[in-house]
Amino acid sequence: MSEISADYVIVGAGSAGCVLANRLSADPRNTVILLEAGGRDWNPWIHIPVGYFKTMHNPAVDWCYRTEPDPGLNGRALDWPRGKVLGGSSSLNGLLYVRGQPQDYDRWAQMGNPGWGWDDVLPLFKRSERQERGADEYHGDQGTLWVSNMRLQRPICDAWVAAAQEAGYPFNPDYNGATQEGVGYFQLTTRNGRRCSAAVAFLNPARKRPNLTIITHAQASRIMLEGRRAVGVAYRDRAGLDQVVKAGREVILSSGAIGSPQLLMLSGIGEAAHLQDHGIEVRQNLRAVGRNMQDHLQARLVFKCHDATLNDEVRSLSNQARIALKYALFRSGPMAMAASLATGFMRTGDHVETPDIQFHVQPWSADSPGEGVHRFSAFTMSVCQLRPESRGEIRLASSDPRKYPKIIPNYLSTETDCRTIVEGIRIARRIARCAPLTSKISEEFRPDRTLDLDDYEGTLDWARRYSTTIYHPTGTCKMGQGPDTVVDARLRVHGIDGLRVADCSIMPEIVSGNTNAPAIMIGEKASDMILADHAAG
Missing domain, CATH: 3.50.50.60 (FAD/NAD(P)-binding domain)
Structure with missing residues (x-):
């Protein structure tokens, strides 16, 4: 020794x-x-x-x-x-x-x-x-x-930011600035x-x-x-x-x-x-x-799209080669992408003074980042409770x-945590039904349309079955x-x-x-x- x-x-x-x-x-x-x-x-x-x-x-x-x-x-x-x-x-x-x-x-x-x-x-x-x-x-x-x-933009994320504003949430160019509340794009x-x-x-x-x-x-x-x-x-x-x-x-x-x-x-x-x-x-x-x-628990909602997303861009070897070349030459493109592009900090109601949920919006979808993307066009709208009681x-x-x-x-061991994750999922689904995002979505994949927006117990059960850590x-x-x-x-x-x-x-x-x-x-x-x-x- x-x-x-x-x-x-x-x-x-x-x-x-x-x-x-x-x-x-x-x-x-x-x-x-x-x-x-x-x-x-x-x-x-x-x-x-x-x-x-x-x-x-x-x-x-x-x-x-x-x-x-x-x-x-x-x-x-x-x-x-x-x-x-x-x-x-x-x-x-x-x-x-x-x-x-x-x-x-x-x-x-x-x-x-x-x-x-x-x-x-x-x-x-x-x-x-x-x-x-x-x-x-x-x-x-x-x-x-x-x-x-951000060095990368994708239309589906821009559509999400616009749809969130249509749903009544203000645009915020700097959530690390004077106020956190609002929607916009991540700093990296x-x-x-x-x-x-x-x-x-x-x-x-x-x-x-x-x-x-x-x-x-x-x-x-x-x-x-x-x-x-x-x-x-x-x-x-x-x-x-x-x-x-x-x-x-x-x-x-x-x-x-x-x-x-x-x-x-x-x-x-x-x-x-x-x-x-x-x-x-x-x-x-x-x-x-x-x-x-x-820890922050995230509910990852997945929506299939009419248009191609990053899922499609990375599927073929030729596309992967083009992506790699773009990164090698310009340090840009999908390889310069962070985990999420768009974000939102929102309040689930007037009972809270500051945002109690956060969105991470990604122009791709996967069961886990380490397992590769889904084999269909889709994007992810992840929502987490910011201040869990559990x-x-x-x-x-x-x-x-x-x-x-x-x-x-x-x-999800307290009533507040359950209520907040359910309301976050509801807000996510409402934003998905606002223009211009609604015209880009071909199918609500996870959860699907059979889960009613007003079904509290069903939404909570879905959260328990599909939510995962956001690594905090x-x-x-x-x-x-x-x-x-x-x-x-x-x-x-x-x-x-x-x-x-x-x-x-x-x-x-x-x-x-x-x-x-x-x-x-x-x-x-x-x-x-x-x-x-x-x-x-």
Whole structure:
């Protein structure tokens, strides 16, 4: 067993971990070690926007998690892709740049987390961002995370935006601007038609710093504790050998909403009875570890079309060759496409003050991105509930770090969640029956016309049978004070010195939108707090 040391040891090179590695190593007096269970981001499909078709469900770069059978989904188990590579899930995701609503962060602050309100975090979003539209009150253009407009347009998505306006929803050119509500087009983490992952944006500029060590194929097995202090991390290298890195100042977990609580529990930090069931010595009884899990559940409605969609464009080898040539020459066309083109943030009624559902509209259809498109002309209208009340959990299945934990989502377990997903599906179907979209649709495929718009129970049953994750697990190391939390407002694990968590697991409540941009903001916020706390002594 070898042993190396640094001031800071970061576990996980995902969206937040890459930011932390960059910011903490910017001062040459700080030494930083970044551990990543996966490998380098050398797979060329990672860097091509549409590459998520090839990387999701690929065990070389995806953890390939799977949930427990969920009663809320009629007993179905879901695949939960998470990145296992430099850049983490930002190397596999749909490239959609969404911050959420100001009210999300103000709510965090109101829950006992000073410094996390919208006015506090907006400067951090702007600091990261290099927005191609330029800087303004809401956007920055000096960061290293490139944020771009769509390089691809498709008539079916334009028709959806027009039909949504016909249905009464306003056009919004910038949902990351003054207000989120309305319909429009996604902003993407791309630069010149290539993915701008967290590894590209934050690790690449820092990679040559002599005070930053990046160790890949290093799966953490436990946090090393001396009394009540974290002093290092034990991990298994690619040869299967056990190794140790020591931390002079802090260990920072950035392993995500699945990995971070799992590693805490493997290290004896969690609910005492649960740890004892697995023969793990209890070092800190924190019953909230792994609980409070939240995710956005999407209902994917599919509509067959009269005109060709991307399903048809990619079907023949000759078309595939033309698409590849267009991308190679111009970095444009379908290969430069994000997971979705059009979006909408809407309220299901006057009982909510801000949007509580989000649409992702795609000029293609598939049962799963990793399984290829349907063999007919169609597009997808996906709708998700932005602020679910349902809470799931992560539980250990074994004390062996190589064994995946149990993922228990507990979807659609409250009346509000059921009512909201049903109303979201109804809104989607109403938009499909508005001009100019109605003239382009040849058939309501999933669900079909036999499901009446006013059939609440039938629509809810359809949602339980067909809805799936939209890949936003959060909340399992909840930030705040009290027995239902894991870290304080400075992301320090309760009762353990020298240990923080900085990733989407710290969210007390899930943000109202996609989670990659907030994960990067959390990395920015954590780095500021760590450096400030060290400077203060």
